Amino acid sequence: xxxxxxxxxxxxxxxxxxxxxxxxxxxxxxxxxxxxxxxxxxxxxxxxxxxxxxxxxxxxxxxxxxxxxxxxxxxxxxxxxxxxxxxxxxxxxxxxxxxxxxxxxxxxxxxxxxx
Amino acid sequence: xxxxxxxxxxxxxxxxxxxxxxxxxxxxxxxxxxxxxxxxxxxxxxxxxxxxxxxxxxxxxxxxxxxxxxxxxxxxxxxxxxxxxxxxxxxxxxxxxxxxxxxxxxxxxxxxxxxxx
Numbered sequence: 001x002x003x004x005x006x007x008x009x010x011x012x013x014x015x016x017x018x019x020x021x022x023x024x025x026x027x028x029x030x031x032x033x034x035x036x037x038x039x040x041x042x043x044x045x046x047x048x049x050x051x052x053x054x055x056x057x058x059x060x061x062x063x064x065x066x067x068x069x070x071x072x073x074x075x076x077x078x079x080x081x082x083x084x085x086x087x088x089x090x091x092x093x094x095x096x097x098x099x100x101x102x103x104x105x106x107x108x109x110x111x112x113x114x115x
Numbered sequence: 116x117x118x119x120x121x122x123x124x125x126x127x128x129x130x131x132x133x134x135x136x137x138x139x140x141x142x143x144x145x146x147x148x149x150x151x152x153x154x155x156x157x158x159x160x161x162x163x164x165x166x167x168x169x170x171x172x173x174x175x176x177x178x179x180x181x182x183x184x185x186x187x188x189x190x191x192x193x194x195x196x197x198x199x200x201x202x203x204x205x206x207x208x209x210x211x212x213x214x215x216x217x218x219x220x221x222x223x224x225x226x227x228x229x230x231x232x
Binding site: 109 | 222
């Protein structure tokens with residue numbers, strides 16, 4: 001399977017703990033996006049990378065959130081000191097080159113539950 | 116800022132029948148892209164169809180077609196000959212064609228489609 005993969009698929013943690021999610025994009029894609037989807041809502045943009053550079057972060061991404069994409073390959077999203085409001089599905093998407101016509105391909109998501 | 120509104124939280128259709136999902140959006144831009152994505156239960160989101168705003172012709176992909184009304188800022192999805200596998204959450208999404216390099220998607224809240232056998 002050469003699609004976007006995410007790990008883990010599910011994560012249950014206690015409030016105050018740190019969690020880290022991983023996204024592996026389609027291999028030749030240089031754009032990588034993170035979105036968050038809460039129950040009953042559509043996905044909301046969090047941040048995106050062009051190769052290894054993080055070019056924009058949403059105001060939704062508080063200081064407790066950090067994302068990296070070392071060497072422009074896989075990406076990680078870390079949440080420190082988790083809160084119950086962080087419970088959501090975290091989606092990763094990648095696209096080939098960021099041109100106006102390119103398509104974002106989504107991974108299966110990581111569902112986070114904060115107790 | 117752009118917004119996307121899907122006014123139908125849930126829709127149902129009989130197998131083999133046709134259903135139309137509604138979407139409206141708000142933007143001040145003249146050039147942009149609109150998408151319909153499908154998210155089956157516990158499965159990843161996949162692109163159903165895409166429409167470029169500068170194209171007057173409505174996009175079609177097999178049983179899926181759109182009715183794009185640019186002046187009305189409306190972008191509905193028609194599913195013909197509905198199949199059980201079409202059951203999913205459907206999201207309408209907007210993307211600028213300019214704005215530097217961030218081609219983030221702005222999504223509506225989704226419409227849950229049920230297909231009855």
